[in-house]
Amino acid sequence: MCSIPARTATSPGGGRRAILGPMRPGRRALLALAVAALVTPARADVVHLANGRTIGGRVVEEDAERVVVKTPAGRVTLPRRDVVRIEREGEARTLLREARQAA
Numbered sequence: 458m459c460s461i462p463a464r465t466a467t468s469p470g471g472g473r474r475a476i477l478g479p480m481r482p483g484r485r486a487l488l489a490l491a492v493a494a495l496v497t498p499a500r501a502d503v504v505h506l507a508n509g510r511t512i513g514g515r516v517v518e519e520d521a522e523r524v525v526v527k528t529p530a531g532r533v534t535l536p537r538r539d540v541v542r543i544e545r546e547g548e549a550r551t552l553l554r555e556a557r558q559a560a
Contacts (some may be wrong), residue, residue: 501554502526503544506533514542 504512504526512535514528524535524543546554 501546503539503546505544506535507539507541516545519543 501513502516504514504516504524506512512526512528512533513527513534516524517527517532518525520537522545524537524540525531528534
């Protein structure tokens with residue numbers, strides 16, 4: 458087991474506090490996965506449009522008239538008539554992809 462010495466900083470009251478203590482490699486990967494889960498959508502879906510374009514993100518709303526996709530750039534509302542199909546990525550596959558990106 459490797460040990461990383463804790464770095465310290467001086468707090469406003471003059472005392473010292475730890476910034477980063479020893480962290481095992483497994484915990485570092487788990488922390489990276491948790492941060493990635495907060496930053497990226499929980500699920501990646503691909504919306505195929507009638508004009509041949511695709512939009513990747515997470516489908517957050519869907520009804521007979523429209524499909525709303527949350528993307529990294531924001532929400533996109535699409536008329537349902539323009540959507541040919543939606544490929545949904547399962548939660549397990551998403552977690553595996555995010556873990557690989559974090560590693």
